[in-house]
Amino acid sequence: MIVGVISDIHSNMEALRNVLEKLGEVEKIWCLGDIVGYGPEPARCIDMVNSPRFECIVGNHDLCILQEIDFGSFNLDALRACLINKNKLDEKHLSFLRSLPRTTEPFPGIALVHGSPRDDVWEYVISSWQANEILSKTKSVITFVGHSHIPLIFMKPGSAAARIAPLFEEVTIDLSRENTKYLINPGSVGQPRDGDPRASYMVLNTREFTLTYHRVEYPVETTQEKMRQEGLPQSLINRLAYGV
Ligand code: ZN
Numbered sequence: 001m002i003v004g005v006i007s008d009i010h011s012n013m014e015a016l017r018n019v020l021e022k023l024g025e026v027e028k029i030w031c032l033g034d035i036v037g038y039g040p041e042p043a044r045c046i047d048m049v050n051s052p053r054f055e056c057i058v059g060n061h062d063l064c065i066l067q068e069i070d071f072g073s074f075n076l077d078a079l080r081a082c083l084i085n086k087n088k089l090d091e092k093h094l095s096f097l098r099s100l101p102r103t104t105e106p107f108p109g110i111a112l113v114h115g116s117p118r119d120d121v122w123e124y125v126i127s128s129w130q131a132n133e134i135l136s137k138t139k140s141v142i143t144f145v146g147h148s149h150i151p152l153i154f155m156k157p158g159s160a161a162a163r164i165a166p167l168f169e170e171v172t173i174d175l176s177r178e179n180t181k182y183l184i185n186p187g188s189v190g191q192p193r194d195g196d197p198r199a200s201y202m203v204l205n206t207r208e209f210t211l212t213y214h215r216v217e218y219p220v221e222t223t224q225e226k227m228r229q230e231g232l233p234q235s236l237i238n239r240l241a242y243g244v
Contacts, residue, residue, distance in 0.1 A: 001107070005186045005202045007032035007114075007146030009049070010061065011039030011085055012190025012240075015199040016048055018218040019189050026203065030106055032146035032186070033059025033114035033121070035097070037078065038236050039190050040226035042085040046093045058100035059114040059146060060121040065089065066097055073122070077233040084230055107206055109141040116145055124148040125183060132162035135181045142175065142182045150194045151187030151202075151213060155180055167213050176209040184211070190223075191236075197243035 004023040009016050009031070023029065031049055035056065036042040042065075049056055063069035064082040071079060102120045103113040116123035116130070117138050125131060125145055131154035134143070153173065156162035157180045165173065165182075175182055187200025194200075198215040205211075220240050227237045 001028060001206045002026045003107075003204045003206060004029040005032070005144055005184075005204055006030070006189050007144075007186050008034040008059070008149050008188035008190060009036075009039075009045050010034055010188070010190035011036050011042040011045050012199075012218075012223050013039075013041040013044045013048070014220075014223045015190045015218040016045055018216050019199050019201050020048065022214065022216050023201070023203070027053075028106070029054050030112055030144065031056040032112055032144055033057050033100075034061045034146060035059070036065055036082075036085050036089075037061025038081045038232075039085075039223065040230045040232060041088075043088050043090070043093055045190075046089070046096055050096050055104065055106045055112070056100050057104055057112050057114055058097065058102055058121070062097045062100065063121060066094065069121070077235055081232055081236060084232060088230075105140070110206075111138070111140040111143045113143065113145055115147045117143060121147070125154075125185070126150060126152065128154060128162050128164055131183045132156060135162050135183055138181065138183075140181070142184060145183060145185050146188070148185060149188035149192055150185060151200050152183075152185045153211075154183040156182075169213055169215055172210045172212045174209070175211055186213075187215075191240065192243040193239075195243050197241060
């Protein structure tokens with residue numbers, strides 16, 4: 001099976017549309033949460049992922065809209081965006097978000113979670129020592145996470161310490177090494193934070209157990225203009241141009 005792995009769409013329809021166009025006819029798309037928040041088009045993004053081809057889990061911004069998370073943990077701009085997004089959603093959209101699990105195993109040995117297996121919506125896994133602690137305890141061969149908006153692959157071979165694996169665009173990585181576990185973040189579709197404004201995603205081949213990392217351009221200015229019209233915070237508008 002060929003699977004698109006995406007995360008952190010954040011109501012950015014232009015970015016999502018271009019990623020889906022590039023993914024083409026892949027059999028499945030796994031989405032690691034934060035469909036909404038920050039961006040201008042939450043309803044359209046939910047409509048685009050609300051299909052049998054998608055397997056989605058919930059993220060902290062989705063839970064914010066559902067008022068199922070502590071608001072005190074969000075910064076003011078994120079919270080303002082959450083409230084603006086919420087006003088654009090009807091009951092059908094909210095019940096879709098409500099239906100999403102916090103974690104799932106869409107394929108044997110592969111787990112999806114927004115933050116990390118030990119803190120499902122809040123932990124940002126960005127260091128090897130975090131990955132090492134997590135991968136020492138997890139049973140899954142691959143754990144896909146989102147939340148940090150930074151594309152990363154950590155690998156832990158046997159009892160050796162986890163380390164970051166090099167990541168190059170359009171280069172296919174072999175994940176079939178014996179006795180090795182992986183923690184992988186596909187990066188963010190709608191608000192990348194690694195200094196590259198292009199939308200980020202990955203493609204997994206479950207037959208060969210290989211993974212390819214991709215970036216795709218989208219019309220950032222169009223999204224920014226829509227954000228202005230929605231009255232979203234200026235700092236959130238600015239950051240899209242720089243990928244921060
Ligand atoms: Zn996010």
